[in-house]
Amino acid sequence: MSPSGSMPWRIVSALSITHLVSYGTLFYAFALLIEPMERDLGWSKTALTAAFSLALVSSAFFALPVGRLIDRGYGRAVMTGGSVLAALLLVLWALTESYPAFVLIWLAMGAAMSALFYDAGFAVLALNLGLLARRGITIITLVAGFASTVFIPLLHILIEHYGWRGTILAMAALNIGICALLHASSIPAASKPPRHESGSRAVLPSLSNPRCVLVLPAFWLFVVTNVLQGIISTGLPIHLIPIFLERGFSIDAAVAAYAVIGPAQVAARFLTGFGERAMSLRGIGVATMALSALAFLLLPFVPAGSWLILAFAGLYGASNGMLTIVKALLPPELFGREDYGAIQGMIAMPVRIAMAAAPFAFGALWAWWGSYDAVVALCLGMALCSLATFVLNLALAKEP
Template sequence: MVDDSVPAPHRAASGDRWSLAVTVIGLGITQILGYGTLYYAFAVLEPQISRDFGWPSSWSFGCLSLALLMGGLAGPWAGRFIDERGARLVMALGSVASAAALVLLSLSQNLVTFALALIIVEVTSVLVLYDAAFAGLSQVAGSKAARRAITQMTLLGGFASTFFWPLTHYLNEQMDWRSVYLIFALIHLGLCLPLHLVVLGKARPPAADETARREDPKADDPVLEPAQGFRAMLWLIAYFCLTGFVYSSFNIHWVSALQQAGFTAAVAVGVGVLMGPSQVAIRFLDMVFGGNLHPLTTGAISSVFLVVALAALLASGVGVVGAVVFAILFGLSQGLSSIVRGTIPLVLFGRTGYGARLGRISAISVAVKSCAPFVFALLIANAGPAFAFSAMAALAALSLITLHFIPRPRLPC
């Protein structure tokens, strides 16, 4: 029975909020499962994989780097697919494709088939991970509500490594890596597929809402004028490339870079543990207090954290306190970066072409990030850790400057 004492618009709004909450939680779960099985598990399984095939670890990670690059280059195609057909269909197909790719990976017999299977895994992952989920939330919630929803979802997604590193380690003690990947394939079919079908039931491609936008042009927040769009896109890509280069350099070389700077391995590993909780904490704070901040302001805060983190590392010598401050601030910065990756393009350009736009940004930034670990290693080897850290601090400062040149949409008079 419907309570007539509650106004119909309020009941509808309340129902929409609950529906959106279900979507956020459901997609948050699929991001934990997706990142856990398609990305984080590899680091745990790699030693057994390399031993099984009889090749050095560098070959396995080389295959992963190639696969990640190919996955990033597939981003624009995946984004256009989502824009045209809707996130529900694409993410459901992505769950099936990811399951099939993990089965192929478990069946690989040599370097060629292993590399090809890993490439397929990372290409299919762009159909189910953050960029696809961001587009799905925008199709369910619209531009206005999507920012908070993206923050909430990334808060949940931040637990992927927390759950899947120990889970993968446990499974790998009970069975071989091939069986682990088969179990992960079943997770995509048994959990991710039905969740995508259920929680994205209200997702509509932007093209389906064109008539509604013409009838109510104020339905979404204002976006940039077309004349400003190209300039904004160039500076935005520059921002994500600069910050991504720094994150990628340290994420790959965290322990070795700190050791070469004079820290012990125990200190490097110990402070590295602080990054995960820092990412989750800042996403929670952004969810509670950041609703009134423009996403470009959030991006600026992220860059400031990164600059200060590197300054603390340079100033600390080999002091443990400096390393702790660096790890916490680095985690805070990286935690916000996942949010602004989805919210800045949405608030600048709107929902039309959102998926394809995220894909183009991802393709370029992934190409840059794939070079980062190699360049960073060269800098440390030839110029020393202090110079390498200073160069990263300069890139972080440049990222802050690029945000200044991005125009903001005009508010309606």
């Protein structure tokens, strides 16, 4: 596929839909299914969420091999196989009565997540769209950003009418009937990856071995930045409403503030993706980290009942939304366009492990300190550190 010219809407629209379904059924659905499973099977919330965390850890170890396969031109096989595997595991989940089997199902689900979530889709676009990948990635994140908006109410209705087992079987049907078919029909078949022009922007002259980036301080600074922001973006949402309540806000105000985050993410992604002429990608990255730090600088000073809580939610949501774009698009600019999938896999491994531990770590910090003040202070410290490491990263990666 040509790296320039008109947007190849077939693959972009297909991946937008499949990411919406994959995130809706494999990520956001779990929160709705915890309560009915706990009631019917007698398993605790801790036991259930532990299995989900293991899936995130498992996905970290599949990230690199999945990226390498996509770099070699096997994106269709990887993503189609991921959807088939997800559907099979969902069927097994719907039938399970054994907790050890449930844990094994979610360990295997990590492989499906690695093949279906953003990193895999972005790598497919980078390989097949070339310079158009930036716009395609933006479109995918805009559509997939509505996964919770679409699937939370939809799955809630299905659970009420068909129970949690029937709902999971419906989720399996969506992964086969929509995702697997679209992946098989829209992603180009295996082919030799295109070689980029020697004049393309890159720190390394050649990445025939993608592990060459491991010797670059800029690479590790980028990993640290993403680990810190990943901890915030995964750990905070689960605890955010309790944080608002502890600070004196009503449940209605807390829910209203939480509801601002999603639209702020989508709006920021839109402005980031289609406003590249106004600001460079590196400038957007600095703004992303600065907005995160500003949000947590503001939060401790927001009095109970103040509308400023909406400003915090908007700043946090905007930063979170922009971060997805920066993580996807900046590595080729910093480390070269070759072996995109493998490099993203190496970045994703420590990030996903940290993300898996974040909700539990935030809860443990709250229990140890006796309030969420320590969690807010930790988030502020991590946001400031991520800003510092990102700026230093840009300085080290700057071309001579």
